[in-house]
Amino acid sequence: MRKKLNIGLVGYGFMGRAHTNAYRQAPKFFDVPYDLVLKAACARNQDAIQAFADNWGYEGIETDWRALVARDDIDAIDICAPNNMHHDIAIAAAKAGKMVLCEKPLAMNVAEGCEMVDAVEKAGVPNMIWYNYRRVPAVTLAKQLIDEGRLGRIFHYRAVFLQDWTISADLPQGGASLWRLDAAAAGSGVTGDLLAHCIDTALWLNGSIGSVSAMTEIFIKERQHNLTGKVEPVKIEDACAFLARFKNGSLATFESTRYARGHKALYTFEINGEHASIQWDLHDLHRLNYFDHRDDSLVRGWRSIHITDGDMPYMDHWWVPGLQIGFEHSFIHGVADFFQGVASGKPAHPTFRDALETQRVCEAVLKSAQTNSWQPVGA
Numbered sequence: 001m002r003k004k005l006n007i008g009l010v011g012y013g014f015m016g017r018a019h020t021n022a023y024r025q026a027p028k029f030f031d032v033p034y035d036l037v038l039k040a041a042c043a044r045n046q047d048a049i050q051a052f053a054d055n056w057g058y059e060g061i062e063t064d065w066r067a068l069v070a071r072d073d074i075d076a077i078d079i080c081a082p083n084n085m086h087h088d089i090a091i092a093a094a095k096a097g098k099m100v101l102c103e104k105p106l107a108m109n110v111a112e113g114c115e116m117v118d119a120v121e122k123a124g125v126p127n128m129i130w131y132n133y134r135r136v137p138a139v140t141l142a143k144q145l146i147d148e149g150r151l152g153r154i155f156h157y158r159a160v161f162l163q164d165w166t167i168s169a170d171l172p173q174g175g176a177s178l179w180r181l182d183a184a185a186a187g188s189g190v191t192g193d194l195l196a197h198c199i200d201t202a203l204w205l206n207g208s209i210g211s212v213s214a215m216t217e218i219f220i221k222e223r224q225h226n227l228t229g230k231v232e233p234v235k236i237e238d239a240c241a242f243l244a245r246f247k248n249g250s251l252a253t254f255e256s257t258r259y260a261r262g263h264k265a266l267y268t269f270e271i272n273g274e275h276a277s278i279q280w281d282l283h284d285l286h287r288l289n290y291f292d293h294r295d296d297s298l299v300r301g302w303r304s305i306h307i308t309d310g311d312m313p314y315m316d317h318w319w320v321p322g323l324q325i326g327f328e329h330s331f332i333h334g335v336a337d338f339f340q341g342v343a344s345g346k347p348a349h350p351t352f353r354d355a356l357e358t359q360r361v362c363e364a365v366l367k368s369a370q371t372n373s374w375q376p377v378g379a
């Protein structure tokens, strides 16, 4: 019999559903050495969280995250609430000796992030931040190809994350589902929301960033606030673009906006090395484009690798070759890796400490835009 591990989830929105699906699926497809029990789900609205718990199979509910964290029968707290909740819940959970899984970005800022890293490390509890794109098999394959040295010296890293959902000036800010537009809940705009994903992937694939030079813009300066009913200044950046120098000498550009008409979630990156280049695109997430200059010149060209064979990352756990998987599987892989790491003592990444580096880059980017200057990424 596998040991039971009881999960306590905070937040039942987009990520609450993605994670819960992952807890249910991971042990069926992967060798997860625990019996993961959906013990309790938590949110403030009792009817809504009860309906969520009934639908997804949680044994119980809580309406105050403090009560959830205080329960003796919860082993792991999973934080799927807005960014301004991460710090307090994670620290309380670590102090209570729980494992902590927390959505990205780690925190509202570096100062909060440092306290969170201290808390989980002092408590010695397993911890992970859900930068899930690392576990899209095509992205994991990109990491493998880079680590094998196939690209050679890396010259360029280019990433974009484009959306178009906030163009209307009538869209209010704040409250349920629009907390991303409220600086008090989100901390920052596209930088913490979208670029944080690009930065996490980039640090993982290409190492540390030394310095950044950024520009940001708020296109719609005022919006009705759902919580106060008043028209208030918008304090989150709608768009951000920055240049970066990696410590390995490569140059990078990153761009994110919620004003790219026609794009819903276009996350792409391209890496150009001495021998080879790779490209990835979230809209076609199960393919990796690869160009290798060392190929015979008569057949040299970009190849589109469909990641379905059993020797591709994670794919021996899924269907037969030729059949692909999707976005939700990146979370299933996260659950499998995290709990295998708990059992083996080799932690899954990114840990809170790994995610602090992304937070430092985000903070340097925002400071650079404010001061119109290059900024070093703090240690």
Ligand SMILES: NC(=O)c1ccc[n+]([C@@H]2O[C@H](COP(=O)([O-])OP(=O)(O)OC[C@H]3O[C@@H](n4cnc5c(N)ncnc54)[C@H](O)[C@@H]3O)[C@@H](O)[C@H]2O)c1
Binding pocket: 010, 011, 012, 013, 014, 015, 016, 042, 043, 044, 065, 079, 080, 081, 082, 083, 085, 103, 104, 105, 130, 131, 132, 176, 177, 178, 193
């Ligand atoms: N990894 C990814 O790809 C990804 C995608 C989307 C969001 N996120 C992150 O996940 C987190 C949640 O985002 P979302 O899109 O799921 O948001 P959402 O608005 O869909 O859901 C937020 C949930 O938090 C709950 N909540 C808010 N305040 C609470 C409180 N005080 N106590 C308990 N519950 C509370 C709400 O009831 C809601 O269920 C954010 O940090 C976000 O940045 C990550």
